[in-house]
Amino acid sequence: MIGCQASDHSAGAKFAQATSCPADEVVVTEEKGAPPPPGKPPADVAADPGRLAVWRQDDEERREKAAATVYVAKGCGQEKRYDCDRDPHHAAQTICTEIDTNALATAPTTAPSDADLHKCAAAPSRPHDPAEERAKGAKHCDLGSEGACTSACKDHDAESCAILGKMYGEGISVELSYDKSTDYLTLACGAGSARGCHGLGVVHDFGHGIAPDAPGAIPFYDQACSWGYGESCANLAAHYMSGSGVAKDPKKAVAFARKGCAWGSAAGCKRLGALYLGGIGVEKDATCASITFRKACADGDAAACDLAKSVAQ
Numbered sequence: 001m002i003g004c005q006a007s008d009h010s011a012g013a014k015f016a017q018a019t020s021c022p023a024d025e026v027v028v029t030e031e032k033g034a035p036p037p038p039g040k041p042p043a044d045v046a047a048d049p050g051r052l053a054v055w056r057q058d059d060e061e062r063r064e065k066a067a068a069t070v071y072v073a074k075g076c077g078q079e080k081r082y083d084c085d086r087d088p089h090h091a092a093q094t095i096c097t098e099i100d101t102n103a104l105a106t107a108p109t110t111a112p113s114d115a116d117l118h119k120c121a122a123a124p125s126r127p128h129d130p131a132e133e134r135a136k137g138a139k140h141c142d143l144g145s146e147g148a149c150t151s152a153c154k155d156h157d158a159e160s161c162a163i164l165g166k167m168y169g170e171g172i173s174v175e176l177s178y179d180k181s182t183d184y185l186t187l188a189c190g191a192g193s194a195r196g197c198h199g200l201g202v203v204h205d206f207g208h209g210i211a212p213d214a215p216g217a218i219p220f221y222d223q224a225c226s227w228g229y230g231e232s233c234a235n236l237a238a239h240y241m242s243g244s245g246v247a248k249d250p251k252k253a254v255a256f257a258r259k260g261c262a263w264g265s266a267a268g269c270k271r272l273g274a275l276y277l278g279g280i281g282v283e284k285d286a287t288c289a290s291i292t293f294r295k296a297c298a299d300g301d302a303a304a305c306d307l308a309k310s311v312a313q
Contacts, residue, residue, distance in 0.1 A: 010096040011082040015073035018080065018098070026075040070302060071096065083303030097303065111298035112291045120288035121272060121295075123262035129227035130192030131158035144173040153184065158191035165199050169208060178209025189220065194227035201232060205245075214245030225259060234260030234268035241271065241280070250281025261292055269296035270304045277311065286311055 012028045015021065071082045082096040140159045141149035144167065152160035161184045167174050169181035182203055188196025201220035204213040218239065224232035237257035240249045254275050260268020273292035276285045290311040296304030 010084055011071035011073050014082065014096050014098070015075065015078075015080050019076060019078050021076035021078065026073055028071055028073045031070045031072050031081075083306070097306075110294065112294050116291050117261075117295055120276070120285070120291045121258045121261040121269065123259045126228040126230075126263045127226070129194040129224075129229070131188070131196075132194075132227075134158075134192070143167065146174050153187065156191065158188045158193035158196060161185075161191065162188035162193045162196040162199060165196060169199065169203070178203070182209060189223070192227075194224040194229035194232070197221075197224040197227070198229050198232045198235075201235065205235065214239065216245075218245050225256065228263055230260045230263030230265035230268055232260075233257070233263060234265040234271060236260075237268060237271045237275075241275070250275070252281075254281040261295065266296040266299035266301040266304065269293070269299070270301055270307070273304065273307060273311075277307075 009028075012023065012026045015028075016023045016026050069084075071084055073080050073082065080098055082098055084096040140157060141152045141163055143163055146164075146167065149160045149164045149167065153164055165181045165183075165185035165188060166172065167181075168177045168184060170176070182200070185196045185199040185203065189200050190196075197220045201217040201224065202208065203210065203217075204220065205217035206212060218236070221232040221236045221239075225236055233256045237253045237260060239245050240253035240256060242248065254272070257268050257272035257275060261272045262268075269292045273289045273296065274280075275282055276292065277289035278284070290308060293304045293308035293311060297308050
C-alpha cells in the first residue's frame with residue numbers, strides 16, 4: 001500500500017477490505033476541497049480596524065481548515081473517498097469513514113439558524129487574546145508578505161510573528177523551516193497571540209520538526225482555547241475523546257467541542273455532532289447532531305455534509 005501517514009494507511013486498509021483489492025495495489029492520495037465563502041464579522045469587530053484585521057486572518061485560516069482533506073483510495077479499477085479523524089476510542093489512531101459522493105449532492109447544506117445552533121452549541125462569549133486587545137486600530141501583515149511580517153514582528157506585533165510562524169511551517173512564500181516556524185510561534189504565543197499558541201500545539205501534536213508529543217500540545221491548545229481560538233478548542237475535544245495526551249473525558253470533549261463550534265471551528269461542530277449522535281458525554285440527540293453537522297457542512301466540511309445526510313434519513 002502506497003502512503004505512510006496514519007490517515008493514508010487507515011483509508012487504504014478500509015478500501016482494501018471493502019473491495020478485496022490487494023493492499024500493495026492500493027494508492028491513497030490527499031485531495032483538498034474548495035474553501036467556503038468568507039464569513040461576516042460581528043458588528044463590534046467590524047467597527048474596529050485592528051480587531052477586524054485579526055478576525056479576517058482567523059477567518060482565512062478557518063476557511064482553509066474547513067476545506068477538509070479527503071483521502072482518495074484507488075486500486076483494481078475502483079475508487080472510494082474517505083474522511084479521516086482521530087478514533088474517539090483509541091488514542092493515537094485514526095478512523096476513516098467512506099464519503100457517499102451521491103449523498104453529498106442532496107445533503108442538507110443550509111446552515112442552521114443561530115437560535116438552533118445556540119441550543120446545541122451554547123458557549124460563553126468568545127474572549128479576546130491579549131495580542132488582539134492590544135492591536136485595536138493596528139494593521140497586521142498579510143500572509144505571504146515576508147518583508148512586512150518580519151518588520152512588524154520586530155516591532156512587537158504578535159500576530160505578525162504568528163503569521164510568520166505559519167509561513168515558515170508551511171513553506172508559504174518562504175523556504176520551509178520548522179525551526180524558524182517554532183521560534184516565531186514561540187514569540188507570538190509569549191506575547192499573547194492565541195494563533196501563536198495554537199501553532200505551537202500543532203507543532204507538538206503532529207511532530208513538525210520534533211517527535212510527536214500529544215501531552216506537550218495540550219497546554220498550548222488550552223491557552224489558545226481560553227483566548228477564544230476555536231480550532232484549539234476543537235483539537236482539545238479530539239484529545240479528550242480519544243485519551244491522547246490526556247485522560248479520556250467525554251464530558252470535557254463535549255465542552256471543548258461546544259466552544260470550538262460556537263467560536264467558528266467546522267471541526268468543532270463536526271466533533272460535537274459525533275458526540276451527540278453517539279451519546280458520548282452528552283445525552284444522545286439526533287436533532288442536535290443534525291444541526292451541528294449541518295453547521296460544519298455549511299462551513300465547508302464535506303464529510304460533515306455526508307454525516308448530516310445520514311442523520312436526516
